Amino acid sequence: xxxxxVIGLLLGSNLxxxxxxxxxxxxLAKAPINTRVDVIVQFxxxxxxxxxxxxxxxxxxxxxxLKSANAAVYSVPQHAFAELSNHQKIHFVSSDRVVHPTxxxxxxxxxxxxxLQLQLHGENVGVAVIDSGITGTNDIHYGSPLSASGVVxxxxxxxxxxxxxxxxxxxxxxxxxxxxxxTASRGSNYTHTFTGVAPKVKIVNLRVLDxxxxxxxxxxxxxxxxxxxxxxxxxxxxxxxxxxxxVFESYTKDPLCHAVERAWAKGIVVVVAAGNxxxxxxxKTNGYG
Numbered sequence: 001x002x003x004x005x006v007i008g009l010l011l012g013s014n015l016x017x018x019x020x021x022x023x024x025x026x027x028l029a030k031a032p033i034n035t036r037v038d039v040i041v042q043f044x045x046x047x048x049x050x051x052x053x054x055x056x057x058x059x060x061x062x063x064x065x066l067k068s069a070n071a072a073v074y075s076v077p078q079h080a081f082a083e084l085s086n087h088q089k090i091h092f093v094s095s096d097r098v099v100h101p102t103x104x105x106x107x108x109x110x111x112x113x114x115x116l117q118l119q120l121h122g123e124n125v126g127v128a129v130i131d132s133g134i135t136g137t138n139d140i141h142y143g144s145p146l147s148a149s150g151v152v153x154x155x156x157x158x159x160x161x162x163x164x165x166x167x168x169x170x171x172x173x174x175x176x177x178x179x180x181x182x183t184a185s186r187g188s189n190y191t192h193t194f195t196g197v198a199p200k201v202k203i204v205n206l207r208v209l210d211x212x213x214x215x216x217x218x219x220x221x222x223x224x225x226x227x228x229x230x231x232x233x234x235x236x237x238x239x240x241x242x243x244x245x246x247v248f249e250s251y252t253k254d255p256l257c258h259a260v261e262r263a264w265a266k267g268i269v270v271v272v273a274a275g276n277x278x279x280x281x282x283x284k285t286n287g288y289g
Contacts, residue, residue: 022085023084023085023086023090023091023092023093024081024082024084024085024092024093025092025093025094025095027094027095028081028093028094028095029081031078031081032078033078033079034077034078034079035077035078036075036076036077036078037075037076037078037095038063038073038074038075038076038095038096039073039074039075039076039093039094039095039096040066040069040071040072040073040093040094040095040096041055041060041071041072041073041074041076041084041090041092041093042069042070042071042090042091042092042093042094043070043071043089043090043091044070044088044089044090044091045070045089046067046070047065047066047067047070047071047072051072051089052072054087054089054090055072055074055076055084056074058076058077058080058083058084059076059077059079059080060074060075060076060077060080060084061074061075061076062074063075070091073096081093106177106197107177107195107196107197110197112197112198115197115198116195120198121198121199121200121201122149122179122197122198122199122200122201123148123149123200123201124148124202124235125198125201125202125235125237125238126152126201126202126203126204126230126231126234126235126236126237126238127178127179127198127201127202127203127204127236127237127238127239127240128204128206128223128226128227128230128236128238128239128240128268129171129174129175129178129203129204129205129206129240130206130208130220130223130224130227130239130240130241130243131166131170131171131174131175131206131207131208131209131240131242131243132166132167132168132169132170132171132172132207132208132209132210132213133154133156133163133164133165133166133167133168133171133172133205133207133209134151134154134164134165134166134171134172134175134203134205134207135165135166135172136151137172137176137180137184138183138184139176139180139181139182139183139184139185139194139196140172140175140176140179140180140181140203141181142154145233145234147202148200148202149179149181149199149200149201149202149203150179150202150203151175151203151204151205152202152203152204152234153204153205153230153234154204154205154206154207155205155206155207155223155226156207157206157207157208157215157219157220157222157223157226158207158208158209158210158215158219159219161207161210164205164206164207165207166207167210167211168209168210168211168212168213170209170213170242171205171207171209174240174242175196175203175205176196177196177197178196178197178198178201178203178240179196179197179198179199179200179201179203180194180195180196180199181195181196181199181200182194182195182199202234202235204227204230204234204236206223206226206227207223208220208222208223208243209243215243217245217255217256220241220243220256220259221255221256221259224239224241224259224260224262224263225259227239227263227268228262228263228266228268231266231267231268236268237267237268237269238268238269238270238271239263239268239269239270239271240271241260241270241271241272241273242271242273243273244273260272
């Protein structure tokens, strides 16, 4: 009888734990006994004073409401987790998890680290960045046309903006991913050094976007034409075109598509934005946005 009773109690506790854990994040089950943890409690409906009382009655302390998530942040004692996760008005309980930027994943995503291990840094390769211009930083330097790396040529195709400096920020951001040399994060004060995919390429800066990040097809096409003209001067092997707009007609009629095809036919790899908005059929062209 004693054995059966113990087994029955264990089974019962497992069922209760299973029900509770369905509403409790896995990491909270490992919280030390007799500690308090900052948790986000999501409710099954909009948060009210009555919802706060559910948690405070269990020893929780309200820290902040999160209306968009039907939730709030509380400091809660560890012993209250099971009771919280069993409450019918609580949808889920999770810890207030730490978030951090992951800008260093760009190179890893394309296995650039392997190329760098092989000492392939992009020497003598030209990359035309058709974007909002480039402002020099510690990681991106300006050189002369004869420089081995860095920004070796700049030109603006934006009407009324004769200089190719970046007034929007996107072009500098893209260039850092492409060719940042890590100077700004190198030394004893830093735990990581962030370098671009190919830190020794020659950058040809062709500005087509204004201070609002806006441009025109004609400016982009003119920049592509210039890249084609300069391809032998700077050994331009790549055009980076991280700009976009909706699809209005078939690629067989779109002048921007024609310009990209021409650059490709001249032996340049054209890297084009894949479409942040996914499929867009607003113009009845079955294209991507």
